[in-house]
Amino acid sequence: MTGSPPPAEQSATSEPPEPVPPDSGTPSAPASSGPAEEIAAGYAFTGPALDLGALLWDGVCLPEKQIRIPLPMLNRHGLVAGATGTGKTKTLQLIAEQLSANGVPVFLADIKGDVSGISAPGTPNDKVAQRSREVGQEWLATGCPSEFYSLGGIGPGIPVRATVTSFGPVLLSKVLQLNQTQEQSLGLIFHYADSKGLELYDLKDLRAVVAFLVSDRGKAELKGIGGLSTVTAGVILRALTAFEQQGATEFFGEPEFDTSEFLRTGPDGRGLVSVLELPAVQDKPQLFSTFLMWLLADLYNDLPEVGDVEKPKLVFFFDEAHLLFNGASKAFLESITQTVRLIRSKGVGVFFVTQTPKDVPADVLGQLGNRVQHALRAFTPDDAKALKATVKTFPTSEYDLEELLTGLGTGEAVITVLSEKGAPTPVAATRLRAPQSLMGPIEAAALDQAVKGSLLYSRYAEAVDRESAYEKITAEQAAAEAAAEAAVAEAEAAKQAKAAARAAPARDQSLAEQVVGSGIFKSLARSIGTQLGREISRSIFGTARRKR
Numbered sequence: 001m002t003g004s005p006p007p008a009e010q011s012a013t014s015e016p017p018e019p020v021p022p023d024s025g026t027p028s029a030p031a032s033s034g035p036a037e038e039i040a041a042g043y044a045f046t047g048p049a050l051d052l053g054a055l056l057w058d059g060v061c062l063p064e065k066q067i068r069i070p071l072p073m074l075n076r077h078g079l080v081a082g083a084t085g086t087g088k089t090k091t092l093q094l095i096a097e098q099l100s101a102n103g104v105p106v107f108l109a110d111i112k113g114d115v116s117g118i119s120a121p122g123t124p125n126d127k128v129a130q131r132s133r134e135v136g137q138e139w140l141a142t143g144c145p146s147e148f149y150s151l152g153g154i155g156p157g158i159p160v161r162a163t164v165t166s167f168g169p170v171l172l173s174k175v176l177q178l179n180q181t182q183e184q185s186l187g188l189i190f191h192y193a194d195s196k197g198l199e200l201y202d203l204k205d206l207r208a209v210v211a212f213l214v215s216d217r218g219k220a221e222l223k224g225i226g227g228l229s230t231v232t233a234g235v236i237l238r239a240l241t242a243f244e245q246q247g248a249t250e251f252f253g254e255p256e257f258d259t260s261e262f263l264r265t266g267p268d269g270r271g272l273v274s275v276l277e278l279p280a281v282q283d284k285p286q287l288f289s290t291f292l293m294w295l296l297a298d299l300y301n302d303l304p305e306v307g308d309v310e311k312p313k314l315v316f317f318f319d320e321a322h323l324l325f326n327g328a329s330k331a332f333l334e335s336i337t338q339t340v341r342l343i344r345s346k347g348v349g350v351f352f353v354t355q356t357p358k359d360v361p362a363d364v365l366g367q368l369g370n371r372v373q374h375a376l377r378a379f380t381p382d383d384a385k386a387l388k389a390t391v392k393t394f395p396t397s398e399y400d401l402e403e404l405l406t407g408l409g410t411g412e413a414v415i416t417v418l419s420e421k422g423a424p425t426p427v428a429a430t431r432l433r434a435p436q437s438l439m440g441p442i443e444a445a446a447l448d449q450a451v452k453g454s455l456l457y458s459r460y461a462e463a464v465d466r467e468s469a470y471e472k473i474t475a476e477q478a479a480a481e482a483a484a485e486a487a488v489a490e491a492e493a494a495k496q497a498k499a500a501a502r503a504a505p506a507r508d509q510s511l512a513e514q515v516v517g518s519g520i521f522k523s524l525a526r527s528i529g530t531q532l533g534r535e536i537s538r539s540i541f542g543t544a545r546r547k548r
Helices: 035-042 071-076 086-100 126-136 170-178 180-195 205-213 219-226 229-252 259-263 285-302 321-325 329-347 381-392 401-407 444-452 467-514 520-539
Strands: 049-057 060-070 078-081 106-110 147-151 158-160 273-277 314-318 347-354 370-374 412-416 430-434
Touching: 035 049, 049 071, 049 086, 049 126, 049 444, 060 071, 060 219, 060 430, 071 370, 078 086, 086 106, 086 126, 086 273, 086 314, 086 430, 126 430, 147 229, 147 285, 147 444, 158 329, 158 347, 170 180, 170 229, 170 285, 170 329, 180 205, 180 219, 180 229, 205 219, 205 229, 205 467, 229 285, 229 520, 259 285, 285 321, 321 347, 321 412, 329 347, 381 401, 381 467, 401 412
Parallel strands: 078 347, 078 370, 106 273, 106 314, 147 158, 147 273, 314 347
Antiparallel strands: 049 060, 049 430, 370 412, 412 430
16 A cells, blocks of 8 residues: 555644545545455444544545544553654544543653644645545644643753652662662661651652761661661662763652643543653653653552543553663563553553554563554565564454555554454554644744643742751751760860869979978978987986087
8 A cells, every 4th residue: 555645744833724524536445345344344333432544445545434443442552653754653643632632631752842733733734635535534723732741840841750759669679770689778768768757859868868877877777677788878879870860860859740630631621631841851761761650650559440441541652662662671661561551440541652563572562452553664684574573463464464564655554453342453554634733843932831821830840959858867967077076175175174183283292392302491401400409419418508
């Protein structure tokens, strides 16, 4: 299936135009009871569904045979894949704006910065009109209610932050890639901080507590519960340093973002589209993966179990997902696999958008029930191998999928989704509808205005650094040092006073000794002694004093 025109590229907003009606003259194949009818029957759902496009069969677009995805099945997760330039982001946009129209909140991770246009009405042009006629779409330029966010204020958007305490030792250990012993030690550190009222809001709080517990003053604090070795503390501190270099310092802190903000709807009942602007951190995959782990874990903990619902409570789209998984730690992959498996029961759907299915770990890929596969290229042996692997992931089909996947045009895809009964639908080559919102980014000034005009901006924009573990430990350390200095000064003063007290009598005794030991004193003493002896002799023997 080649030669289909690409969806329009748009670059500016305009007043909403009149709807573009479907063209009754769209080329179509004659009706038959053949494979096309069987495929189309697999998408004839009775309940609410999103319209993806028209069936392609034998090189012809069949606008009367619509390919759809049931709204209740959007929490069974999905994958949008394809080579660069095949229309993946437009497909993401097409699904997201229909979810919003059905009252479902949407979260978009915008790695490249080209999804912000979902907030503005699209611009009509000849290519949009042609695509609308081909697929039987009544196109009406429509923007979605949107909010724009950034990780910790890195780049444009309302800052999203989390505290170290809410992140917790288990999740943080996975991010820092600590082993089991180190994870247990980190748990002891969190326990100690909690028991002592040392709030862990940001990374400098955690660093301060670790450093204190291996200091001379702090070692005794953990002895009763196992202690913290200097070696383990060093590993944790080095891991924190590397983490900070990835930009984590900006993400951790206050005010902490309330993830329920992502579950809102607009005044008109449409789901709010939350766009996380990530171009400024696309070279910091660890920061992005950290945020993702925290977000999904937080939602999983907060949301009630709902099982199968009429429509999802929230649907995530992670564009350029290969950046998320490339070089990811084993702990991160295990965490994502587990969360994707379990969060479905909370009414949350997750879609990954990437280049080939092999970009997504097999355990995660196995959880994705809805597939939109754009064209693949087979220019190299590795490409050919990836193509064959992709074909094997689809149900048995009436198409020659290897040939079809390399021949799809821009804005065309091979689709299979879960039916209302949860069974895979027949593989359907599809010419996709055109998004009704702006296909491309909005102007920087418009984005800045949208961010600062949000009711959430005043709540989250300004970082807050309250008194916490770092300040308390620093103050205690300063007080202890001052007390130690005062004690030293007091001891020195006492020592000097004692020495002075010993020196005073010694000086008095030395003066007396000097007088007694002098020659004059001795001569006088002898003279007095001689005279006294004579007087005593006279008194005894009766001799009289000699007269002169």
